Amino acid sequence: MATGGSGKVMKECMLTGFGGYHKLKVVDAPKPGSPGDGQVLIKVVASGINFAELHARQGMYKSKDGKVTPPCVLGMEASGTVEEVGKGVETLQVGDRVFCINMFELWKEYVVIPANRAFVMPDEMSFEEAASIPVNYLTAYLMLFDFGNLRKNKSVLCHMAAGGVGFAVTQLCKTVENVTVFGTSSEHKHKAIQANGVDHPIDYRTKDYVEEVRKISPNGVDIVLDPLCGADTKKGYDLLKPMGKLIIFGAANGMTGEHKSFTNLASMWWSLPTFKPLSMMTSNKSVAGFHLGYLSGDDESEAMITDAAADLVRMYKEGLIKPHVDSVWPFEKAGDAMKYIADRKNVGKVVLSWEKKDDTEEKKEGGGEKKDEGNEKPGVL
Structure with missing residues (x-):
């Protein structure tokens, strides 16, 4: 010491x-x-x-x-x-x-x-x-390459693509050949995230991102990175292709504004899906959680x-x-x-x-x- x-x-x-x-x-x-x-x-x-x-x-x-x-x-x-x-x-x-x-x-x-x-x-x-x-790029790196086993010709859905982790995720995806990145953000940030490498920006405020992804990729995506939690976790799981991976690393849906909202926290908690091993086995999908602070x-x-x-x-x-x-x-x-x-x-x-x-x-x-x-x-x- x-x-x-x-x-x-x-x-x-x-x-x-x-x-x-x-x-x-x-x-x-x-x-x-x-x-x-x-x-x-x-x-x-x-x-x-x-x-x-x-x-x-x-x-x-x-x-x-x-x-x-x-x-x-x-x-x-x-x-x-x-x-x-x-x-x-x-x-x-x-x-x-x-x-x-x-x-x-x-x-x-x-x-x-x-x-x-x-x-x-x-x-x-x-x-x-x-x-x-340190936090953003290590989080993105370990999720994509260790948990996600990202390889060429895969696809990734990145929420909060205009944030620190989102920018890191997109750049790291582009170090691998032919990886397609779907990124959610408000529309006025689309120019910035496209310049960073997002192939398909989605305005989550005015459009259903699940529908938008399936318009381009009907079978879904290979990796979903979920910093939102709650109902979006179920949506992300349903968007996975066979052998796809959902990686949860945050709970932004539980936080609003300056003070803690017990209503938001309760709503997020009750909307979380339950993942049952047998159903996951038959759907050939996986779910992971990542927390850099505990690693x-x-x-x-x-x-x-x-x-x-x-x-x-x-x-x-x-x-x-x-x-x-x-x-x-x-x-x-x-x-x-x-x-x-x-x-x-x-x-x-x-x-x-x-x-x-x-x-x-x-x-x-x-x-x-x-x-x-x-x-x-x-x-x-």
Whole structure:
């Protein structure tokens, strides 16, 4: 473990309680001391925001170690520079630019984490891009290539195709020969997701995506990635071809707006289908669940994450993938940035930065840096 405090002060973005966006506050805290054996001290530049943080703020997130309880610091991914390495660390050195992943605690100016959770960035990668890699791209990679066994000539339905995971999924699908991607999003984001590689964009607000998929592919698709849960899980299962795979990795249908909705949660829960082994056997379909936050702790899982991160770095260097950063916000505006995501205004990844000045009012009002693609009203995606 890290040694005691250094006596110096840093900033951290703390969740002071469950509830509204105002519960996130930037406060002073002791800077960590020197890293212990197998650890590194990182000066954080940028961090990504994910639905995990939105759920945690509402009191809806349970980590591997138990429910997230305020006061606490969120943040599952970050990028920055290695300031000090602990004994036994051979993969990193002082000055390395890295991206990292951890079970929260990364919305700080300085963090001490295990060295195997940090990965050297390519020289040409920005800190904002790097902060967009860990959660979204590792999730997409492990779902598609490990669970999904994606191969050439297959088809994938990706919900929330304009989000961080959606952009990652689409780009990774396009690294495999002749993979067809169906992507749902609101219509004003179709141009962006098509430019990213979606073959068939579907406006989920005005059309039945099941009907739209079957118009093009009457037999359905090979892989459905479901971040929605609830009734959409049954629809996804029914859309699978024989030998198809449904992979559930989120519950966006259970979350709305600023505060937790028990009505939404109950509705989602009761609309979930029951999968019976015998009926699944005769339909030749499979169902899987994926949660990156629970895939850690043992050597085999850590090795899987390390290998995937290395492959993602290779793909970036070869120009096969590139994170799409929607907007960058100062940590003081973390609550506003969360609202921006909850209102479905983002196209790609929303990032927080300790170096960003507080000039985000125009983003909040105008839909971010992509004003022609923003301003989407709240809804379920």
